[in-house]
Amino acid sequence: MIEILSPTELARARVTGALVADILQTLRSRTAVGTNLLDIDRWTQAMITEAGAQSCYVDYAPSFGRGPFGHYVCTSVNDAVLHGLPHDYTLADGDLVSLDLAVSKDGVVADSALSFVVGATQRPEDLAMIDATERALEAGIAAARPGARVGDLSHAIGTVLAAAGYPVNTEFGGHGVGSTMHQDPHVANAGRPGRGYPLRPGLLLALEPWVMADTDELVTDADGWTLRSATGCRTAHREHTIAITDDGAEILTLPSDAHR
Structure with missing residues:
Protein backbone atom coordinates (compact mmCIF):
# COMPACT_ATOMS: atom_id res chain seq x y z
CA MET A 1 0.00 0.00 0.00
CA ILE A 2 1.15 3.53 -0.86
CA GLU A 3 -0.70 6.45 0.69
CA ILE A 4 -0.69 10.06 -0.51
CA LEU A 5 -1.57 12.39 2.35
CA SER A 6 -3.95 15.32 2.06
CA PRO A 7 -2.89 18.79 3.37
CA THR A 8 -4.92 18.12 6.53
CA GLU A 9 -3.21 14.78 7.09
CA LEU A 10 0.17 16.36 6.39
CA ALA A 11 -0.48 18.92 9.13
CA ARG A 12 -1.10 16.06 11.55
CA ALA A 13 2.07 14.34 10.32
CA ARG A 14 4.08 17.41 11.29
CA VAL A 15 2.76 17.15 14.84
CA THR A 16 3.60 13.45 15.03
CA GLY A 17 7.04 14.03 13.55
CA ALA A 18 7.90 16.72 16.09
CA LEU A 19 6.70 14.44 18.90
CA VAL A 20 8.97 11.61 17.74
CA ALA A 21 11.91 13.99 17.45
CA ASP A 22 11.27 15.51 20.87
CA ILE A 23 11.09 12.08 22.51
CA LEU A 24 14.33 10.98 20.87
CA GLN A 25 16.03 14.23 21.88
CA THR A 26 14.92 13.71 25.49
CA LEU A 27 16.06 10.08 25.47
CA ARG A 28 19.46 11.07 24.15
CA SER A 29 19.88 13.74 26.82
CA ARG A 30 18.96 11.30 29.61
CA THR A 31 20.97 8.33 28.35
CA ALA A 32 24.42 8.00 29.92
CA VAL A 33 26.85 5.53 31.39
CA GLY A 34 24.84 3.51 33.90
CA THR A 35 21.50 3.86 32.10
CA ASN A 36 19.61 0.58 31.71
CA LEU A 37 17.94 -0.13 28.36
CA LEU A 38 14.72 -1.00 30.18
CA ASP A 39 14.72 2.49 31.73
CA ILE A 40 14.91 3.98 28.22
CA ASP A 41 11.91 1.89 27.26
CA ARG A 42 9.95 3.03 30.33
CA TRP A 43 10.78 6.67 29.67
CA THR A 44 9.56 6.25 26.11
CA GLN A 45 6.31 4.66 27.20
CA ALA A 46 5.63 7.52 29.62
CA MET A 47 6.25 10.22 27.00
CA ILE A 48 4.11 8.50 24.35
CA THR A 49 1.26 8.04 26.83
CA GLU A 50 1.49 11.62 28.08
CA ALA A 51 1.22 12.89 24.49
CA GLY A 52 -1.93 10.88 23.85
CA ALA A 53 -0.13 8.92 21.13
CA GLN A 54 0.30 5.23 20.38
CA SER A 55 3.38 3.07 20.02
CA ALA A 61 4.50 -8.71 14.77
CA PRO A 62 5.91 -8.93 11.21
CA SER A 63 6.97 -12.17 9.58
CA PHE A 64 10.66 -11.60 10.38
CA GLY A 65 10.14 -11.08 14.13
CA ARG A 66 9.27 -13.51 16.90
CA GLY A 67 5.83 -12.58 18.20
CA PRO A 68 4.83 -9.03 19.17
CA PHE A 69 7.80 -6.72 19.82
CA GLY A 70 6.30 -5.80 23.18
CA HIS A 71 8.35 -2.61 23.83
CA TYR A 72 8.18 1.09 22.96
CA VAL A 73 11.57 1.84 21.40
CA CYS A 74 14.33 -0.11 19.64
CA THR A 75 17.59 0.00 21.62
CA SER A 76 20.54 -1.32 19.60
CA VAL A 77 24.00 -1.29 21.19
CA ASN A 78 27.45 -1.68 19.59
CA ASP A 79 27.19 -4.60 17.13
CA ALA A 80 23.36 -4.46 17.18
CA VAL A 81 21.98 -2.18 14.48
CA LEU A 82 18.26 -2.80 13.93
CA HIS A 83 15.21 -3.89 15.96
CA GLY A 84 17.18 -3.96 19.20
CA LEU A 85 14.86 -5.44 21.83
CA PRO A 86 15.20 -3.56 25.15
CA HIS A 87 16.57 -5.85 27.86
CA ASP A 88 18.35 -5.71 31.19
CA TYR A 89 21.64 -4.17 30.07
CA THR A 90 23.42 -1.23 31.71
CA LEU A 91 25.29 1.04 29.31
CA ALA A 92 29.06 1.30 29.73
CA ASP A 93 31.53 4.01 28.78
CA GLY A 94 32.06 4.04 25.02
CA ASP A 95 28.92 2.09 24.08
CA LEU A 96 27.50 3.06 20.70
CA VAL A 97 23.72 3.31 21.03
CA SER A 98 21.08 3.48 18.29
CA LEU A 99 17.51 4.43 19.24
CA ASP A 100 14.70 3.90 16.72
CA LEU A 101 11.20 5.21 17.43
CA ALA A 102 7.91 5.11 15.52
CA VAL A 103 4.75 6.66 16.94
CA SER A 104 1.19 7.15 15.70
CA LYS A 105 -0.84 10.21 16.69
CA ASP A 106 -4.19 11.26 15.27
CA GLY A 107 -3.94 8.53 12.66
CA VAL A 108 -0.54 9.45 11.20
CA VAL A 109 2.82 7.76 11.86
CA ALA A 110 6.34 9.23 12.01
CA ASP A 111 9.56 7.24 12.34
CA SER A 112 13.09 8.34 13.22
CA ALA A 113 16.37 6.96 14.54
CA LEU A 114 19.72 8.26 15.76
CA SER A 115 23.05 6.91 16.97
CA PHE A 116 25.42 8.31 19.58
CA VAL A 117 28.21 7.25 21.91
CA VAL A 118 27.78 7.41 25.71
CA GLY A 119 30.52 8.40 28.11
CA ALA A 120 33.94 9.95 27.67
CA THR A 121 35.38 7.30 25.33
CA GLN A 122 34.53 8.53 21.85
CA ARG A 123 36.29 6.33 19.30
CA PRO A 124 37.05 8.20 16.06
CA GLU A 125 35.91 5.25 13.97
CA ASP A 126 32.52 5.26 15.72
CA LEU A 127 32.07 8.98 15.16
CA ALA A 128 33.06 8.61 11.51
CA MET A 129 30.48 5.88 11.01
CA ILE A 130 27.74 7.97 12.64
CA ASP A 131 28.77 10.93 10.48
CA ALA A 132 28.57 8.80 7.32
CA THR A 133 24.96 7.84 8.08
CA GLU A 134 24.12 11.51 8.72
CA ARG A 135 25.65 12.58 5.40
CA ALA A 136 23.97 9.74 3.54
CA LEU A 137 20.60 10.76 4.98
CA GLU A 138 21.20 14.36 3.92
CA ALA A 139 22.03 13.17 0.40
CA GLY A 140 18.88 11.07 0.21
CA ILE A 141 16.72 13.98 1.35
CA ALA A 142 18.39 16.32 -1.14
CA ALA A 143 17.48 13.92 -3.97
CA ALA A 144 13.80 13.75 -2.92
CA ARG A 145 11.43 15.83 -5.03
CA PRO A 146 8.35 15.31 -7.22
CA GLY A 147 9.21 13.31 -10.31
CA ALA A 148 12.32 11.77 -8.80
CA ARG A 149 12.26 8.02 -8.39
CA VAL A 150 12.99 5.86 -5.39
CA GLY A 151 16.17 4.66 -7.07
CA ASP A 152 17.48 8.23 -7.12
CA LEU A 153 17.25 8.39 -3.34
CA SER A 154 18.78 4.93 -2.92
CA HIS A 155 21.63 5.85 -5.24
CA ALA A 156 22.33 9.09 -3.36
CA ILE A 157 22.39 7.30 0.00
CA GLY A 158 24.48 4.40 -1.24
CA THR A 159 27.02 6.63 -2.96
CA VAL A 160 27.86 8.35 0.33
CA LEU A 161 28.05 5.11 2.31
CA ALA A 162 30.21 3.35 -0.28
CA ALA A 163 32.54 6.34 -0.60
CA ALA A 164 33.04 6.20 3.16
CA GLY A 165 34.13 2.58 2.80
CA TYR A 166 31.14 0.76 4.27
CA PRO A 167 29.49 -2.36 2.83
CA VAL A 168 25.76 -1.76 2.24
CA ASN A 169 22.99 -4.19 3.11
CA THR A 170 19.84 -3.66 1.01
CA GLU A 171 17.55 -6.13 2.77
CA PHE A 172 16.37 -3.56 5.30
CA GLY A 173 16.08 0.13 4.49
CA GLY A 174 13.69 3.03 4.22
CA HIS A 175 9.98 2.75 3.53
CA GLY A 176 6.74 4.58 3.05
CA VAL A 177 4.74 5.66 6.08
CA GLY A 178 1.26 7.06 6.59
CA SER A 179 -1.55 5.59 8.63
CA THR A 180 0.73 2.61 9.33
CA MET A 181 4.44 2.30 10.07
CA HIS A 182 5.70 0.20 7.16
CA GLN A 183 4.32 0.79 3.68
CA ASP A 184 5.56 0.66 0.13
CA PRO A 185 7.75 1.77 -1.46
CA HIS A 186 10.87 0.13 -0.06
CA VAL A 187 13.83 2.54 -0.20
CA ALA A 188 17.02 0.49 -0.24
CA ASN A 189 20.27 2.08 0.94
CA ALA A 190 21.84 1.50 -2.47
CA GLY A 191 20.27 1.46 -5.91
CA ARG A 192 20.19 2.60 -9.51
CA PRO A 193 19.06 6.12 -10.37
CA GLY A 194 16.01 6.56 -12.56
CA ARG A 195 14.40 3.32 -11.34
CA GLY A 196 11.46 2.62 -9.08
CA TYR A 197 8.34 4.42 -7.91
CA PRO A 198 7.99 8.08 -8.96
CA LEU A 199 7.63 10.46 -6.02
CA ARG A 200 4.51 12.62 -5.63
CA PRO A 201 3.59 15.48 -3.27
CA GLY A 202 1.95 14.11 -0.15
CA LEU A 203 4.04 10.93 -0.07
CA LEU A 204 5.74 10.25 3.28
CA LEU A 205 9.00 8.33 3.33
CA ALA A 206 11.17 7.18 6.22
CA LEU A 207 14.74 7.22 4.93
CA GLU A 208 17.18 5.27 7.12
CA PRO A 209 20.83 4.77 6.21
CA TRP A 210 22.50 2.23 8.48
CA VAL A 211 25.86 0.54 8.22
CA MET A 212 28.12 -2.01 9.84
CA ALA A 213 31.83 -1.28 9.94
CA ASP A 214 33.15 -4.26 7.98
CA THR A 215 30.27 -6.43 6.74
CA ASP A 216 26.86 -6.31 5.08
CA GLU A 217 25.72 -9.56 6.72
CA LEU A 218 23.26 -9.63 9.59
CA VAL A 219 22.56 -12.27 12.23
CA THR A 220 19.50 -12.47 14.48
CA ASP A 221 19.72 -12.71 18.26
CA ALA A 222 18.08 -15.50 20.21
CA ASP A 223 15.39 -12.95 21.16
CA GLY A 224 14.13 -13.26 17.58
CA TRP A 225 14.33 -9.50 16.96
CA THR A 226 17.71 -7.88 17.46
CA LEU A 227 19.80 -7.77 14.27
CA ARG A 228 23.57 -7.68 14.71
CA SER A 229 26.60 -7.54 12.48
CA ALA A 230 27.76 -11.04 11.56
CA THR A 231 31.36 -10.16 12.46
CA GLY A 232 30.65 -8.42 15.77
CA CYS A 233 31.72 -5.05 14.37
CA ARG A 234 30.17 -1.75 15.46
CA THR A 235 27.17 -0.23 13.69
CA ALA A 236 25.29 3.06 13.22
CA HIS A 237 21.79 4.08 12.12
CA ARG A 238 20.09 7.38 11.22
CA GLU A 239 16.52 8.02 10.08
CA HIS A 240 14.11 10.86 9.30
CA THR A 241 10.54 10.87 8.05
CA ILE A 242 10.12 13.29 5.15
CA ALA A 243 7.16 14.52 3.15
CA ILE A 244 7.45 15.08 -0.58
CA THR A 245 6.31 18.65 -1.31
CA ASP A 246 5.63 20.56 -4.52
CA ASP A 247 9.27 21.60 -4.79
CA GLY A 248 11.32 19.16 -2.72
CA ALA A 249 11.09 17.46 0.64
CA GLU A 250 10.20 18.56 4.17
CA ILE A 251 11.79 16.86 7.18
CA LEU A 252 8.98 16.06 9.60
CA THR A 253 11.03 14.51 12.43
CA LEU A 254 12.75 17.66 13.64
CA PRO A 255 12.39 18.73 17.29
CA SER A 256 9.59 21.22 17.96
CA ASP A 257 12.09 23.93 18.94
CA ALA A 258 13.60 23.71 15.44
CA HIS A 259 10.37 25.17 14.03
CA ARG A 260 10.40 28.28 16.23
Whole structure:
Protein backbone atom coordinates (compact mmCIF):
# COMPACT_ATOMS: atom_id res chain seq x y z
CA MET A 1 0.00 0.00 0.00
CA ILE A 2 1.15 3.53 -0.86
CA GLU A 3 -0.70 6.45 0.69
CA ILE A 4 -0.69 10.06 -0.51
CA LEU A 5 -1.57 12.39 2.35
CA SER A 6 -3.95 15.32 2.06
CA PRO A 7 -2.89 18.79 3.37
CA THR A 8 -4.92 18.12 6.53
CA GLU A 9 -3.21 14.78 7.09
CA LEU A 10 0.17 16.36 6.39
CA ALA A 11 -0.48 18.92 9.13
CA ARG A 12 -1.10 16.06 11.55
CA ALA A 13 2.07 14.34 10.32
CA ARG A 14 4.08 17.41 11.29
CA VAL A 15 2.76 17.15 14.84
CA THR A 16 3.60 13.45 15.03
CA GLY A 17 7.04 14.03 13.55
CA ALA A 18 7.90 16.72 16.09
CA LEU A 19 6.70 14.44 18.90
CA VAL A 20 8.97 11.61 17.74
CA ALA A 21 11.91 13.99 17.45
CA ASP A 22 11.27 15.51 20.87
CA ILE A 23 11.09 12.08 22.51
CA LEU A 24 14.33 10.98 20.87
CA GLN A 25 16.03 14.23 21.88
CA THR A 26 14.92 13.71 25.49
CA LEU A 27 16.06 10.08 25.47
CA ARG A 28 19.46 11.07 24.15
CA SER A 29 19.88 13.74 26.82
CA ARG A 30 18.96 11.30 29.61
CA THR A 31 20.97 8.33 28.35
CA ALA A 32 24.42 8.00 29.92
CA VAL A 33 26.85 5.53 31.39
CA GLY A 34 24.84 3.51 33.90
CA THR A 35 21.50 3.86 32.10
CA ASN A 36 19.61 0.58 31.71
CA LEU A 37 17.94 -0.13 28.36
CA LEU A 38 14.72 -1.00 30.18
CA ASP A 39 14.72 2.49 31.73
CA ILE A 40 14.91 3.98 28.22
CA ASP A 41 11.91 1.89 27.26
CA ARG A 42 9.95 3.03 30.33
CA TRP A 43 10.78 6.67 29.67
CA THR A 44 9.56 6.25 26.11
CA GLN A 45 6.31 4.66 27.20
CA ALA A 46 5.63 7.52 29.62
CA MET A 47 6.25 10.22 27.00
CA ILE A 48 4.11 8.50 24.35
CA THR A 49 1.26 8.04 26.83
CA GLU A 50 1.49 11.62 28.08
CA ALA A 51 1.22 12.89 24.49
CA GLY A 52 -1.93 10.88 23.85
CA ALA A 53 -0.13 8.92 21.13
CA GLN A 54 0.30 5.23 20.38
CA SER A 55 3.38 3.07 20.02
CA CYS A 56 3.89 1.40 16.65
CA TYR A 57 6.05 -1.29 18.25
CA VAL A 58 4.24 -2.88 21.19
CA ASP A 59 1.92 -5.05 19.07
CA TYR A 60 4.18 -5.11 16.00
CA ALA A 61 4.50 -8.71 14.77
CA PRO A 62 5.91 -8.93 11.21
CA SER A 63 6.97 -12.17 9.58
CA PHE A 64 10.66 -11.60 10.38
CA GLY A 65 10.14 -11.08 14.13
CA ARG A 66 9.27 -13.51 16.90
CA GLY A 67 5.83 -12.58 18.20
CA PRO A 68 4.83 -9.03 19.17
CA PHE A 69 7.80 -6.72 19.82
CA GLY A 70 6.30 -5.80 23.18
CA HIS A 71 8.35 -2.61 23.83
CA TYR A 72 8.18 1.09 22.96
CA VAL A 73 11.57 1.84 21.40
CA CYS A 74 14.33 -0.11 19.64
CA THR A 75 17.59 0.00 21.62
CA SER A 76 20.54 -1.32 19.60
CA VAL A 77 24.00 -1.29 21.19
CA ASN A 78 27.45 -1.68 19.59
CA ASP A 79 27.19 -4.60 17.13
CA ALA A 80 23.36 -4.46 17.18
CA VAL A 81 21.98 -2.18 14.48
CA LEU A 82 18.26 -2.80 13.93
CA HIS A 83 15.21 -3.89 15.96
CA GLY A 84 17.18 -3.96 19.20
CA LEU A 85 14.86 -5.44 21.83
CA PRO A 86 15.20 -3.56 25.15
CA HIS A 87 16.57 -5.85 27.86
CA ASP A 88 18.35 -5.71 31.19
CA TYR A 89 21.64 -4.17 30.07
CA THR A 90 23.42 -1.23 31.71
CA LEU A 91 25.29 1.04 29.31
CA ALA A 92 29.06 1.30 29.73
CA ASP A 93 31.53 4.01 28.78
CA GLY A 94 32.06 4.04 25.02
CA ASP A 95 28.92 2.09 24.08
CA LEU A 96 27.50 3.06 20.70
CA VAL A 97 23.72 3.31 21.03
CA SER A 98 21.08 3.48 18.29
CA LEU A 99 17.51 4.43 19.24
CA ASP A 100 14.70 3.90 16.72
CA LEU A 101 11.20 5.21 17.43
CA ALA A 102 7.91 5.11 15.52
CA VAL A 103 4.75 6.66 16.94
CA SER A 104 1.19 7.15 15.70
CA LYS A 105 -0.84 10.21 16.69
CA ASP A 106 -4.19 11.26 15.27
CA GLY A 107 -3.94 8.53 12.66
CA VAL A 108 -0.54 9.45 11.20
CA VAL A 109 2.82 7.76 11.86
CA ALA A 110 6.34 9.23 12.01
CA ASP A 111 9.56 7.24 12.34
CA SER A 112 13.09 8.34 13.22
CA ALA A 113 16.37 6.96 14.54
CA LEU A 114 19.72 8.26 15.76
CA SER A 115 23.05 6.91 16.97
CA PHE A 116 25.42 8.31 19.58
CA VAL A 117 28.21 7.25 21.91
CA VAL A 118 27.78 7.41 25.71
CA GLY A 119 30.52 8.40 28.11
CA ALA A 120 33.94 9.95 27.67
CA THR A 121 35.38 7.30 25.33
CA GLN A 122 34.53 8.53 21.85
CA ARG A 123 36.29 6.33 19.30
CA PRO A 124 37.05 8.20 16.06
CA GLU A 125 35.91 5.25 13.97
CA ASP A 126 32.52 5.26 15.72
CA LEU A 127 32.07 8.98 15.16
CA ALA A 128 33.06 8.61 11.51
CA MET A 129 30.48 5.88 11.01
CA ILE A 130 27.74 7.97 12.64
CA ASP A 131 28.77 10.93 10.48
CA ALA A 132 28.57 8.80 7.32
CA THR A 133 24.96 7.84 8.08
CA GLU A 134 24.12 11.51 8.72
CA ARG A 135 25.65 12.58 5.40
CA ALA A 136 23.97 9.74 3.54
CA LEU A 137 20.60 10.76 4.98
CA GLU A 138 21.20 14.36 3.92
CA ALA A 139 22.03 13.17 0.40
CA GLY A 140 18.88 11.07 0.21
CA ILE A 141 16.72 13.98 1.35
CA ALA A 142 18.39 16.32 -1.14
CA ALA A 143 17.48 13.92 -3.97
CA ALA A 144 13.80 13.75 -2.92
CA ARG A 145 11.43 15.83 -5.03
CA PRO A 146 8.35 15.31 -7.22
CA GLY A 147 9.21 13.31 -10.31
CA ALA A 148 12.32 11.77 -8.80
CA ARG A 149 12.26 8.02 -8.39
CA VAL A 150 12.99 5.86 -5.39
CA GLY A 151 16.17 4.66 -7.07
CA ASP A 152 17.48 8.23 -7.12
CA LEU A 153 17.25 8.39 -3.34
CA SER A 154 18.78 4.93 -2.92
CA HIS A 155 21.63 5.85 -5.24
CA ALA A 156 22.33 9.09 -3.36
CA ILE A 157 22.39 7.30 0.00
CA GLY A 158 24.48 4.40 -1.24
CA THR A 159 27.02 6.63 -2.96
CA VAL A 160 27.86 8.35 0.33
CA LEU A 161 28.05 5.11 2.31
CA ALA A 162 30.21 3.35 -0.28
CA ALA A 163 32.54 6.34 -0.60
CA ALA A 164 33.04 6.20 3.16
CA GLY A 165 34.13 2.58 2.80
CA TYR A 166 31.14 0.76 4.27
CA PRO A 167 29.49 -2.36 2.83
CA VAL A 168 25.76 -1.76 2.24
CA ASN A 169 22.99 -4.19 3.11
CA THR A 170 19.84 -3.66 1.01
CA GLU A 171 17.55 -6.13 2.77
CA PHE A 172 16.37 -3.56 5.30
CA GLY A 173 16.08 0.13 4.49
CA GLY A 174 13.69 3.03 4.22
CA HIS A 175 9.98 2.75 3.53
CA GLY A 176 6.74 4.58 3.05
CA VAL A 177 4.74 5.66 6.08
CA GLY A 178 1.26 7.06 6.59
CA SER A 179 -1.55 5.59 8.63
CA THR A 180 0.73 2.61 9.33
CA MET A 181 4.44 2.30 10.07
CA HIS A 182 5.70 0.20 7.16
CA GLN A 183 4.32 0.79 3.68
CA ASP A 184 5.56 0.66 0.13
CA PRO A 185 7.75 1.77 -1.46
CA HIS A 186 10.87 0.13 -0.06
CA VAL A 187 13.83 2.54 -0.20
CA ALA A 188 17.02 0.49 -0.24
CA ASN A 189 20.27 2.08 0.94
CA ALA A 190 21.84 1.50 -2.47
CA GLY A 191 20.27 1.46 -5.91
CA ARG A 192 20.19 2.60 -9.51
CA PRO A 193 19.06 6.12 -10.37
CA GLY A 194 16.01 6.56 -12.56
CA ARG A 195 14.40 3.32 -11.34
CA GLY A 196 11.46 2.62 -9.08
CA TYR A 197 8.34 4.42 -7.91
CA PRO A 198 7.99 8.08 -8.96
CA LEU A 199 7.63 10.46 -6.02
CA ARG A 200 4.51 12.62 -5.63
CA PRO A 201 3.59 15.48 -3.27
CA GLY A 202 1.95 14.11 -0.15
CA LEU A 203 4.04 10.93 -0.07
CA LEU A 204 5.74 10.25 3.28
CA LEU A 205 9.00 8.33 3.33
CA ALA A 206 11.17 7.18 6.22
CA LEU A 207 14.74 7.22 4.93
CA GLU A 208 17.18 5.27 7.12
CA PRO A 209 20.83 4.77 6.21
CA TRP A 210 22.50 2.23 8.48
CA VAL A 211 25.86 0.54 8.22
CA MET A 212 28.12 -2.01 9.84
CA ALA A 213 31.83 -1.28 9.94
CA ASP A 214 33.15 -4.26 7.98
CA THR A 215 30.27 -6.43 6.74
CA ASP A 216 26.86 -6.31 5.08
CA GLU A 217 25.72 -9.56 6.72
CA LEU A 218 23.26 -9.63 9.59
CA VAL A 219 22.56 -12.27 12.23
CA THR A 220 19.50 -12.47 14.48
CA ASP A 221 19.72 -12.71 18.26
CA ALA A 222 18.08 -15.50 20.21
CA ASP A 223 15.39 -12.95 21.16
CA GLY A 224 14.13 -13.26 17.58
CA TRP A 225 14.33 -9.50 16.96
CA THR A 226 17.71 -7.88 17.46
CA LEU A 227 19.80 -7.77 14.27
CA ARG A 228 23.57 -7.68 14.71
CA SER A 229 26.60 -7.54 12.48
CA ALA A 230 27.76 -11.04 11.56
CA THR A 231 31.36 -10.16 12.46
CA GLY A 232 30.65 -8.42 15.77
CA CYS A 233 31.72 -5.05 14.37
CA ARG A 234 30.17 -1.75 15.46
CA THR A 235 27.17 -0.23 13.69
CA ALA A 236 25.29 3.06 13.22
CA HIS A 237 21.79 4.08 12.12
CA ARG A 238 20.09 7.38 11.22
CA GLU A 239 16.52 8.02 10.08
CA HIS A 240 14.11 10.86 9.30
CA THR A 241 10.54 10.87 8.05
CA ILE A 242 10.12 13.29 5.15
CA ALA A 243 7.16 14.52 3.15
CA ILE A 244 7.45 15.08 -0.58
CA THR A 245 6.31 18.65 -1.31
CA ASP A 246 5.63 20.56 -4.52
CA ASP A 247 9.27 21.60 -4.79
CA GLY A 248 11.32 19.16 -2.72
CA ALA A 249 11.09 17.46 0.64
CA GLU A 250 10.20 18.56 4.17
CA ILE A 251 11.79 16.86 7.18
CA LEU A 252 8.98 16.06 9.60
CA THR A 253 11.03 14.51 12.43
CA LEU A 254 12.75 17.66 13.64
CA PRO A 255 12.39 18.73 17.29
CA SER A 256 9.59 21.22 17.96
CA ASP A 257 12.09 23.93 18.94
CA ALA A 258 13.60 23.71 15.44
CA HIS A 259 10.37 25.17 14.03
CA ARG A 260 10.40 28.28 16.23
